Amino acid sequence: MSGIKETSTNYANKQAxxxxxxxxxxxxxxxxxxxxxxxxxxxxxxxRFGELRQLLPNITERMLTLQLRKLEASHIxxxxxxxxxxxxxxxxxxxxxxxxxxxxxxxxxxGEKHKLMATRTLTDNE
Amino acid sequence: MSGIKETSTNYANKQAxxxxxxxxxxxxxxxxxxxxxxxxxxxxxxxRFGELRQLLPNITERMLTLQLRKLEASHIxxxxxxxxxxxxxxxxxxxxxxxxxxxxxxxxxxGEKHKLMATRTLTDNE
DNA sequence: GACATTACTTACATTTTTTATAGTACCATA
DNA sequence: TATGGTACTATAAAAAATGTAAGTAATGTC
Numbered sequence: 613m614s615g616i617k618e619t620s621t622n623y624a625n626k627q628a629x630x631x632x633x634x635x636x637x638x639x640x641x642x643x644x645x646x647x648x649x650x651x652x653x654x655x656x657x658x659x660r661f662g663e664l665r666q667l668l669p670n671i672t673e674r675m676l677t678l679q680l681r682k683l684e685a686s687h688i689x690x691x692x693x694x695x696x697x698x699x700x701x702x703x704x705x706x707x708x709x710x711x712x713x714x715x716x717x718x719x720x721x722x723g724e725k726h727k728l729m730a731t732r733t734l735t736d737n738e
Numbered sequence: 739m740s741g742i743k744e745t746s747t748n749y750a751n752k753q754a755x756x757x758x759x760x761x762x763x764x765x766x767x768x769x770x771x772x773x774x775x776x777x778x779x780x781x782x783x784x785x786r787f788g789e790l791r792q793l794l795p796n797i798t799e800r801m802l803t804l805q806l807r808k809l810e811a812s813h814i815x816x817x818x819x820x821x822x823x824x825x826x827x828x829x830x831x832x833x834x835x836x837x838x839x840x841x842x843x844x845x846x847x848x849g850e851k852h853k854l855m856a857t858r859t860l861t862d863n864e
Numbered sequence: 865g866a867c868a869t870t871a872c873t874t875a876c877a878t879t880t881t882t883t884a885t886a887g888t889a890c891c892a893t894a
Numbered sequence: 895t896a897t898g899g900t901a902c903t904a905t906a907a908a909a910a911a912t913g914t915a916a917g918t919a920a921t922g923t924c
Contacts, residue, residue: 620909622882625771625796634849635774635842641852643769645751645912648761661871670751672913677872687855697921698870708852715848716761718841723760726767726834729813746879748912771882787901798883803902823891824900 641686646671646679648716651705654689655713658704688712767812772797772805774842777831780815781839784830814838 617623630637642648646668653659653667665676680703683689688709694700705712743749756763768774772794779785779793791802806829809815814835820826831838 615910617909620883621796622771622909625882628796629771629775633775633778633846634853635778635845636849637853638845638849639769639774641849643765645748645755648765649755649759652759652761662869665871670747670754672915673872674874674914675912678912687852687859693871696870697919698868699872699920701871708848708855711848711851715841715844718844719761719764720759722834722837722841723762723764723767725837726813727760727763729834733813741880743879746913748879751912788899791901798885799902800884800904801882804882819901822900823889824898825890825902827901 641688642712644679644682646675647683648719650676650679650683651688651709651712652716654703654705655710655716658702661701661703664703683709767814768838770805770808772801773809774845776802776805776809777814777835777838778842780829780831781836781842784828787827787829790829809835 626640630640642651649668650664653664659667661676661680664680665671665673668676680689680691684691687706690704690706690709692702692704694702752766756766768777775794776790779790785793787802787806790806791797791799794802806815806817810817813832816830816832816835818828818830820828
């Protein structure tokens with residue numbers, strides 16, 4: 613869609629890895645600073661652009677747009693535009709997007725556990 | 739350890755997100771072009787630096803070092819140096835690192851499924 | 865006609881990540 | 895003295911991701 617250089621080593625490496633490893637392929641799709649949070653919120657149901665922006669206080673409109681477009685291009689998110697003025701656009705997870713739920717949940721559990729461990733380690737050392 | 743600017747908006751955003759969302763915290767730890775593949779290989783057992791390099795033909799030594807150091811700093815990987823010449827260094831997953839296994843597996847399954855879907859979609863459209 | 869609202873877009877700047885290339889230390893062996 | 899192997903480090907540059915700031919379109923209401 614824009615800005616990625618198909619002649620770079622980086623591009624070639626990413627392609628090769630994604631071809632070989634489905635987990636890397638998956639990680640590329642949901643990788644990006646805000647993708648996971650966006651998906652997390654959308655697990656609860658449809659949201660409008662402005663609602664997402666409010667839920668993610670520090671995101672810029674540009675970033676939100678970019679991430680949503682990427683998720684849309686990956687068929688994780690479905691975008692519905694209502695022909696109204698002012699415009700209304702709703703975002704919701706697709707079926708395959710919704711199937712990220714257990715992964716996100718497990719990541720969350722693992723993160724919590726790791727965080728606890730890290731805290732404990734720090735405390736031990738001081 | 740180096741190269742990250744603690745005054746940037748990006749840094750602040752990452753921190754804030756990781757604080758709130760354990761899944762983002764987790765994603766930050768295993769995010770990075772090669773981290774997941776490295777972990778995948780290490781799920782099968784210890785590997786030496788040179789062995790990893792051979793398994794990841796396109797990685798540069800610098801990148802391999804960086805990713806391993808990052809994983810080590812996050813307590814995902816344990817590094818053991820043997821006082822020999824030429825040097826021998828072994829890498830293996832820690833307990834918490836090993837607990838990534840089900841996540842990686844699920845990511846892999848989801849990736850496979852998504853890949854199939856993407857293929858089918860493309861074929862349908864042509 | 866000016867203004868408000870929503871979901872963007874555009875141009876540009878900065879930061880972060882990844883790649884490229886050339887070293888280094890160590891010592892055993894030739 | 896030179897060579898080889900291993901696991902790195904240093905420095906620079908390219909590429910990718912993210913952030914900043916301003917503007918746009920459409921139209922109903924004041």
